[in-house]
Amino acid sequence: MNQSINRSRTVCKIISNRPLVDQVFEIILACPEIVKKVRPGQFINLYCRHSGRLLPRPISVCEVDLRNGHLHLIYAILGKGTEEFSGYKAGETMEIMGPFGNGFNLDSSDGNYLIIGGGVGTPPMVELCKQLKGKKTIVAGFRDNPYLVDRLKQYGDVYITTDNGSAGFKGHVVEFIEQRGLKGTIYACGPAPMLQGIQAYAKKHGLQAYLSLEERMGCGFGACVGCVTKVVADTDTGWRYKKVCKDGPVFDAGEVLFP
């Protein structure tokens, strides 16, 4: 039995769960029903076994393997929940729910794309690159050890940046794209300061940009209004909160108001 429905969650079999680099794991899950529905940029709620840890851990879809019904997710060990996940073994099961979120807009007709990932914002770029047709320039920034580089190379020119210069360009991705003057429709996911830099870069050069944001989540499917981010709106104040889980996680760079 690969998959059974237990309540609204899916109990799925763990195919493998192994480190890519120090503190970063790739987990492969068998969940054919979910895999059929996934779009690039969407995320999956992972649930802990520990009964004290109730809330979902949202993790972006890295890649889907439709033929085998496998879902590939990449997570960094950040706290107790992701540490728990890192101890899971192949053959065991875990509970997940999704896919959630809007995903990336694949319709932009530009044909020339600048794909930017920072740290664990890089994994969702794999499935995006796979499905996006056109010329892709891919920039991925890491603190020290890069990962996913070979997978991304199948889809375009890949540039790596690291904070300490241990691989590729020494510095941040925004410094790199500025230095090279890279252009194209931007798809970006990563830490907020990076996205803010990209927003400014896109504005300066008149580029269309899509940013995938993160926020702490209570449910992941729109019910708790916990995961909000500020966006430009036609209100008295000029802004309103939108839900990252449902209205996002991908937003038009032009509407995002960083704090």
Place this chain on the structure above:
Amino acid sequence: MKLTVTIAGVELKNPIMTASGTFGSGRDFEPYTDLNKIGCVVVKGVASREWAGNPPPRIVETYGGMINAIGLQNPGIDVFCKEDIPFLRQFDTKIGVNISGKTIDEYVEVAERLASEDVDLLELNISCPNVKEGGVAFGVDPFMAALVTGAVKKVARQPLIVKLSPNVTDITTIAKAVEDGGADAVSLINTLIGSRIDIHKQKFILSTRQGGLSGPAIKPVAIRMVYEVANAVNLPVIGMGGIMSGEDAVEFMMAGANAIAVGTANLLDPAATMNILAELETFMRNKQIEDVNDIVGVVNKAAISP
């Protein structure tokens, strides 16, 4: 097997309600839940006009629970009436509207606006810890609690539930005050005020520093308070606080709740209400309980006969 319960003259097909703010207006739950099977859907808090809510982060996990600081973000009563009431009316369930306000006038305005709307119950939220004015300021002072209850009761056309705060020394004092003020029922508990600090950044995690603790972690406190209130007032009691299973629901009813509300559990499993109902039915079948009302407050009877 009889599951119907009556709250202030309104008959619910079963004692399962939703706790305000954890079920939206039901739309996000449709793929997982048959809304026709819920006794009463209590919607998220609604105010006289749009409230932006608090800045993020609004959510933090705690052991066996969560702390929220949503700040009652809502689109205002007009949008609610136009969009949510027609949506919910498609289903065979009762509609409870949870009312937020910063002043007595604002609570009254919402209740007045709802007087001509097709909803079944009003729930006055005088216990939200996440807004500066109103909310909990009314809920921790018996005089103010009675005052706002009385003012709303005067204009209300639907039975009025008053939602009590656990952040008080003696919850029965507030319960009696709202009973005197004209409440038709009470619901409890709202969230307990809590906080969490990021020890690496040396700062509070929530933007508002503190928020409302909910989930299984608060259940024992809620059970105790439901028991106290059920014995202090002559009103129907709606119990909530960490209900995750049918057994939890039974426990609240045995403590004295006439109906129960499922909160945080909805966020963790959008089919939670369905499962809790099924588990309640199984419990009744196994124990040969014919009428769910028979278990309400049974601990009192047990205490008398040794």
